[in-house]
Amino acid sequence: MEMVIVPFDPEHLKTLQIQAAQAWMSEDLLCPDYAAAVAAAGVAFSGVEGQTLVACAGLMYFHKDRAVAWALMSQQAGGHFIKIVRAMRRYLDVCDSRRIEAQVACDFPAGRRLVTMLGFDFEGRMRGFFPDGRDADLFARVR
Secondary structure, three states: OOEEEEEOOOHHHHHHEEOOHHHOOOOOOOOOOHHHHHOOEEEEEEEOOOOOEEEEEEEEEEEEOOEEEEEEHHHHHHHHHHHHHHHHHHHHHOOOEEEEEEEEEEOOOHHHHHHHHOOOEEEEEEEEOOOOOOOEEEEOOOO
């Protein structure tokens, strides 16, 4: 079955079987306030294969010239990687913000590769960024 791109719905986060590298977010994904805040802060899409949610991604706007890109992937996302990356690129290319940021856990090389493929440049290390105290790397696309 083929994965299709659909508009993001906050309810999607309840059914996403998140990949191990992002498992620390599992509790947040079940919080209705978190899902609603993500949906209200910008634009997003989901990748669905049949009844299975494969990925959710989007942009959260802080103001018209600054947005943060986010992505949550299931273990099944790898088989749909090219289609997911193409959808991400479309969203990034139509974003009017001058600066788009992404934060990636330092110990998550696949995430670092993804943002690099999407045209983000490494800007620096953010110590103790995540709730569990892990560091994150900051990447940005600036026009």
